[in-house]
Amino acid sequence: MTTIYRKSKGLQDVPMHYxxxxxxxxxxxxxxxVMEEMDLIQQAIAICPVGCSVFAxxxxxxxxxxxxxxxxxxxxxxxxxxxxNQPVFTYQGDGDLASIGAAEIVxxxxxxxxxxxxxxxxxxxxxxxxxxxxxxxxxQRATTAPGGRTKEQAGCPMRVAELLSTLEGLVYAERVCxxxxxxxxxxxRAIRKAFEKQMAGEGFTFVEVLAACPTNWxxxxxxxxxxxxxxxxxxxxxxxxxEV
Amino acid sequence: MKREIWKGSEAIAEAAIRAGCRxxxxxxxxxxxxxxxxxxxxxxxxxxxxxxxxxxLAAINMxxxxxxxxxxxxxxxxxxxxxxKQEGISYMAGAELPGxxxxxxxxxPGLGSIQPAQGDYYQATRGGGxxxxxxxxxxxxxxxxxxxxxxxxxxxxxxxRNPVVVLVDGLIAQMMEPIVWKEHPGRPLPEKTWAADxxxxxxxxxxxxxxxxxxxxxxAHNLALLEKYKAIEANECRWExxxxxxxxxVLVAYGTPSRVAQTAVEHLRSQNIKAGVFRPIxxxxxxxxxxxxxxxxxxxxxxxxxxxxxxxxxDDVNLAVAGQKPVAFYGRCGGVIPHVxxxxxxxxxxxxxGL
Numbered sequence: 019m020t021t022i023y024r025k026s027k028g029l030q031d032v033p034m035h036y037x038x039x040x041x042x043x044x045x046x047x048x049x050x051x052v053m054e055e056m057d058l059i060q061q062a063i064a065i066c067p068v069g070c071s072v073f074a075x076x077x078x079x080x081x082x083x084x085x086x087x088x089x090x091x092x093x094x095x096x097x098x099x100x101x102x103n104q105p106v107f108t109y110q111g112d113g114d115l116a117s118i119g120a121a122e123i124v125x126x127x128x129x130x131x132x133x134x135x136x137x138x139x140x141x142x143x144x145x146x147x148x149x150x151x152x153x154x155x156x157x158q159r160a161t162t163a164p165g166g167r168t169k170e171q172a173g174c175p176m177r178v179a180e181l182l183s184t185l186e187g188l189v190y191a192e193r194v195c196x197x198x199x200x201x202x203x204x205x206x207r208a209i210r211k212a213f214e215k216q217m218a219g220e221g222f223t224f225v226e227v228l229a230a231c232p233t234n235w236x237x238x239x240x241x242x243x244x245x246x247x248x249x250x251x252x253x254x255x256x257x258x259x260x261e262v
Numbered sequence: 263m264k265r266e267i268w269k270g271s272e273a274i275a276e277a278a279i280r281a282g283c284r285x286x287x288x289x290x291x292x293x294x295x296x297x298x299x300x301x302x303x304x305x306x307x308x309x310x311x312x313x314x315x316x317x318x319l320a321a322i323n324m325x326x327x328x329x330x331x332x333x334x335x336x337x338x339x340x341x342x343x344x345x346x347k348q349e350g351i352s353y354m355a356g357a358e359l360p361g362x363x364x365x366x367x368x369x370x371p372g373l374g375s376i377q378p379a380q381g382d383y384y385q386a387t388r389g390g391g392x393x394x395x396x397x398x399x400x401x402x403x404x405x406x407x408x409x410x411x412x413x414x415x416x417x418x419x420x421x422x423r424n425p426v427v428v429l430v431d432g433l434i435a436q437m438m439e440p441i442v443w444k445e446h447p448g449r450p451l452p453e454k455t456w457a458a459d460x461x462x463x464x465x466x467x468x469x470x471x472x473x474x475x476x477x478x479x480x481x482a483h484n485l486a487l488l489e490k491y492k493a494i495e496a497n498e499c500r501w502e503x504x505x506x507x508x509x510x511x512v513l514v515a516y517g518t519p520s521r522v523a524q525t526a527v528e529h530l531r532s533q534n535i536k537a538g539v540f541r542p543i544x545x546x547x548x549x550x551x552x553x554x555x556x557x558x559x560x561x562x563x564x565x566x567x568x569x570x571x572x573x574x575x576x577d578d579v580n581l582a583v584a585g586q587k588p589v590a591f592y593g594r595c596g597g598v599i600p601h602v603x604x605x606x607x608x609x610x611x612x613x614x615x616g617l
Contacts (some may be wrong), residue, residue, distance in 0.1 A: 030467070061460045063331060066471075075469035081458035083330040084471035085323065086353050092320040093327030099311040100333045101283055104460050122323070125316035 026050035028059050028079050035073060039239025041229035042071050042138065046078070046194045048206045049136060052213055053080060059208070062105040063088040063097050064131075067114040070144040074109050088119020091135065093128035098133045105213060106133040113143045116152040116178050123182065129222040130187025134212040137178060140229040141250060148234035152176040155253055159236075175253060179226045183260035189221035191259040194250065195228040197243040220262070228254055270435040271296035271338075273405050274364055275304065277412035278336055280443070283362070284310035285335030287324035289317060289343060292376045293432040294366035297338040300540070318343040322350030322363070330470040334416055335503070337416040337481040338364035341382050342373060344390075351425050352391030356472025356486070360419035362412070363397070363430045366435040369597035377597025378432035378518060384572035386427050394484050396491050398498060399545040401516040405439040407543075413446040419496060420451045421500035422490055429545060431570055433518045433599065465574075468538030469603040491547075497536060505531070509538030510561055511609060514553070514579050515568040516542050519600060523568050526605040535613060536561075545575070553582035566590040566612060568605055570598070582612045 025031065028050025036042045053059045062080035067070060068087035075082025085093040090108035098106040100217035115123050115137050123135065142160060143149040150160035150167055153175050155164040167175075180192040190212055205227060212223035228250045230242040237245060268276070278286070286305050288298035298314060305312040311328070315321035320339045327333035354361055367382050369375030374379060383550045386399045398418050402408035402539045408430060415426040449615035458468040474480035504524055506512065511530075513523040520541040527537040540556065541550055556562060564587055567576035576591045583589050594600045 060462050063460055065327070065457055075467075075471060079461075079467055081331075081460055081467050082469045083327065083458045084357070084469070084473055085326070087348055088321035089319065089326075089350070092315065092323035093330070095313060095320075096287060096311070096324035096327035096335065098332075099313065100328050101331060102457060121316050122320055125320065129313075141556050195616060251585060 026054050028053040029077055030074065030079050034077055036070065037233045039230055039232035039242055040070070041140065041196050041227065044202065045136065045138060045205070045227050045229070046074065046090055048196070048197045048202070048209055049109070052206060052210045056129070056210070056213060058105045058213065061100065062107070063068050065097065065106065065179040067108070067110040067246045071109055071111060071138065072145070078223040084221065088114050088117070089122055090114070091119065091131070093120040093127070094133045095126055095131050098131060102132065105216060108133065108135045110135060110137055111144065112137070112139045112141065112151045112153040115174050118157065124185070127182045127185045127188045127224070132216055132219055132221065134216045134223045134225070136209065137224060137226040139178070139226055139254065140231040141175070142231050142234045144231050155249055158216050177254060179224060179259040181222055187222050188224060188260060189228070189262040191224040193226040193254055193256050193259060195246060195256060197230070197246055220251045226254070263446070265440040265442055267438055268405055269296060269438050270405050270408060270430070271366070272300045272439055273409050274338070274412060274435070275300040277409040278362065279304055279308045279310070281334070281416045283334045283336050283416060285328035285333045286310065286312050287315050287319050287321040287328070287335065287337050289315050289339065291340045291343040293368060294340050294364070294435055298363065304355070318346035318357060319349060325361045326354055328358060329354065329361045329457040330357070331455065332454040334420070336362040336364065338366065341370050341379070341514045341585040344382060345385070348385070348391035351397060352389070352393055353472050354425045355395035355397065356393060357470050358423040359425070359454050359470065360423050360472050361424060361425050362415045362419055362428060364430070367429065367431045369595070375464060375597035376432070378429055378570060378593060378599060379597050380517060380519070380570040381595065382429065383545065383569070383576070384570060384613060386429050387548070396546055398424060398494060399429050400426065401429045401543060401545050402434065403517055403520045405434070405437070406441050408434060409441050410444065410471045413448065417449050417451065419617040421449065424447050424490065424494070424495055429519045495547040497543060499547045499549045501549040502541040502543060504539040504541065506538035506556065508536050508561060510527065510563045510615065511535065511537040512540050512556060512562060512565045513537060513568055513605070513609070514540045514542070514565060514575070516545060516575065517614065519568045519570055522600055522602055523605055525602045526609065529602065529606055530609060535609070537609060548578045548582070550578070550582040551611070553579065554584060557583040559584040562587060564588050564590065564612060566592060566609060568594045569598065570600065571595050576579070
C-alpha cells in the first residue's frame, strides 16, 4: 500500500477548534508541511498571537511561546537574536498585528529582524465576535460597525504588506490566499520562500494570507471564499509585494 | 579586594552581566539612561543581546521572549515606563518566566518629575498588572548592596520562575560609591526544562503560555502560584536592623530614606533619644513577622515610617505592627529628598506628643 497523503509531522495529532470554512487550519497545515520538508520542526520556535489562533502552540509540533496581544514581533525579536541559527516565526491575525501590535510589527520590520511573520488577514476580529479590524473593508459590516465601515468614521483599511514594504529591513512580502488548490499551492511556496530567506539570514520576511471567516462574516464557507476573491482580493491584491 | 568607584546605574548594569544576564531590552527614560547606554557596549562584548526597543511594552515583551527560551534577561526603566511594562510583567508571572526589572523611581503620578521618589511601592509590591500575582521586590540602599542584589535577583527569578523587581530611587542610580566586586557562588538552580528553545530531540513540544480556557484549570494555576509565593515568603525575606537592641522609637525606611534616617538616628541618640532603624531589603515579601516581634518588645514605644512618597510602605508597617504600638509617618514626595533635620524634627515632635 502506498501512502499518498498524511498529516504533516509539523502538527500535533490533536483536533483543532477552528470553525468550518476558517482558513487558520489550512495555513497551519502549510506551515507544518514547510517545516517538515525543510527539516525545521526540531529547531523552530513559533510565537503565537492573541485571537482565534491563540492555541496555535497546541497544534504546531515545534516549540511555541504565547505572546500578549500584538507583542509577538517583540517576543520573536528576542527569541531570534538569542537563538540566531534557529527558525523563528510569528503567526498573527489582523487585530493582533495591524491594530494593537502595529508598533511592534513596524519596528521589527524596520530593524530587519531575521524572523518570518505569517499574517492572517480576515478583515475582522474573530475570537471576540466580529468587531471591526483595521483591515475591515469599507462597507463591510462588523459588530462595532453594524451599518458597515465608513471612511468618515474609521478611515480606510490598512494594506499592511505594502506599508511594511517601505522599510529597508523587509526583504520579502507576498500576499496569498487559500481559497482553492492553486492558490493554496502558491501560499505554500510563499511560506517556504520566506523560511528559506530567513534561514539564509537575508532579513525580515512577511507572508500575508487573505483568510475567510465565515462565522463572523455571516456566510457559508463557499460563499465566504467567493466574497474573499471578489472583495478582499480586489482591495488587497494578491502576489509579491516586495522581493529584494 | 579592590574598591572601585562606580555610578549606580552602571554598577547595576555591570552586576547584571556578571550575574549571567545575556539579554537586555530597554527604552530611554530619565533617570536610568546610563543602564541601557552601558549595556549597549558591554552586553555585546559579553556575548549577549542588546536591543533598544520601540517602547517599554516591546522591551518587556522582549524580556518575556528571551526568558521563554531560557536566557537570563532584564530590562530597566523609570516609573512611567514601568507602568507600561506591567502588561508584560503580568504575562511573565502567569507564564512563570524568570526575569529582572529594574525600576529607578522618579516623581509621579504621570510624567511627575525626574528626581528620586518612592511612589511606585504599591505597584511593585502588589503585582502591578492584572491578576493574582506577586513580584519579588529587592530594595538596595547602597551601590554595594545594589550590585550584590543583582546576582540574587537573577537567582531568585530562576529558582522560582518569577519576575523580580529591583526597586531603587533615582538617587541610588545617579550617585557614585565604592564597590567591591565579590564572588557570588549562587545557589543550586533547577534546569530550564520548560524553555521553548527548540525541541532538538525532546519528545514533546514546550509551549510557554499564561492561558487557561477552563476556569478550574486557571484556579489550579493560581493556587499553584500561591504556593510558590508562600515558599518565597518563607525563604527570601530580608531586612536590616540598625541600633534596634534598646530602641524605643523604630524608624522604618528603605532605599535612600533609610540612609537619611540612619543619620537622623545617630543625631537623636546624641540627644538621649533611643531610636533605631528597621530597613526592609525585600519589600515583597515584606518582613512582617520580624517587625511584629519587634513591636511586641516592651521597650519599643512607637514606629515611624519614613518614605519618599505620601505614605505607601507605612501600610505594610501597620499590617506588621497590627495595632501593638502607634505608627507615625513622615514623607517627602514628588522628587524631594527628606533632609536629616526634617526627620529629626518629625521624630522629636512625635516623641513629645506620644511619650
